[in-house]
Amino acid sequence: MPKASPKSPKKSKSPITAAPAAGAGKVPAKGGTVVAHESGSRNAPIINIGIDRQDRAAIAEGLSRVLADTYTLYLTTHNFHWNVTGPHFNSLHAMFMNQYTELWGSTDVLAERIRALGHYAPGSYAEFSKIATVPDVPQNPPKAMEMVRILVKGHETVSRIAREFIPVAEEAGDDPTADMLTARCTVHDQTAWMLRSLLED
Numbered sequence: 451m452p453k454a455s456p457k458s459p460k461k462s463k464s465p466i467t468a469a470p471a472a473g474a475g476k477v478p479a480k481g482g483t484v485v486a487h488e489s490g491s492r493n494a495p496i497i498n499i500g501i502d503r504q505d506r507a508a509i510a511e512g513l514s515r516v517l518a519d520t521y522t523l524y525l526t527t528h529n530f531h532w533n534v535t536g537p538h539f540n541s542l543h544a545m546f547m548n549q550y551t552e553l554w555g556s557t558d559v560l561a562e563r564i565r566a567l568g569h570y571a572p573g574s575y576a577e578f579s580k581i582a583t584v585p586d587v588p589q590n591p592p593k594a595m596e597m598v599r600i601l602v603k604g605h606e607t608v609s610r611i612a613r614e615f616i617p618v619a620e621e622a623g624d625d626p627t628a629d630m631l632t633a634r635c636t637v638h639d640q641t642a643w644m645l646r647s648l649l650e651d
């Protein structure tokens with residue numbers, strides 16, 4: 451029997467036309483800056499993972515802010531690993547190494563989730579400085595306990611930013627991102643507690 455003739459292929463819409471402004475989603479871009487631009491080309495299939503295009507754009511912007519803050523906190527922690535001084539050198543030098551290693555690993559996970567949502571991940575100091583809430587590394591190395599105080603604030607800030615975007619991911623049905631951000635909050639809350647404990651009498 452002759453096979454039924456194949457249907458003529460549907461004309462697919464280009465994934466790069468009529469892109470919604472990422473800032474038009476539920477997560478306003480910080481300061482009107484959009485850094486997670488939509489990726490894709492006419493040659494690749496349109497992304498179809500069950501999350502609306504506008505929601506993906508908003509989530510990618512939210513993840514970019516968490517990425518920028520995580521990276522800034524990573525660099526601060528690594529700087530403190532190098533520059534810490536005083537009687538607690540050994541323990542803080544080692545503790546900061548564990549912390550910056552964990553933060554470094556998480557930047558990869560966050561950036562690749564942005565890519566899986568069909569957007570480019572920001573990865574430059576110029577972009578990060580536009581959207582990060584965590585302040586840049588102090589120019590002059592602070593005293594050891596001031597370093598600890600700065601890191602407590604940094605971890606608390608990243609936790610607040612990540613927590614802010616969990617409902618956005620949940621409402622869009624993006625459980626992987628919601629789970630990822632929940633896991634990040636767990637790490638930041640725990641690290642902040644450990645650092646805070648160093649400052650208690």
Ligand SMILES: [Fe+2]
Nearest residue numbers: 531532543547
């Ligand atoms: Fe080292």
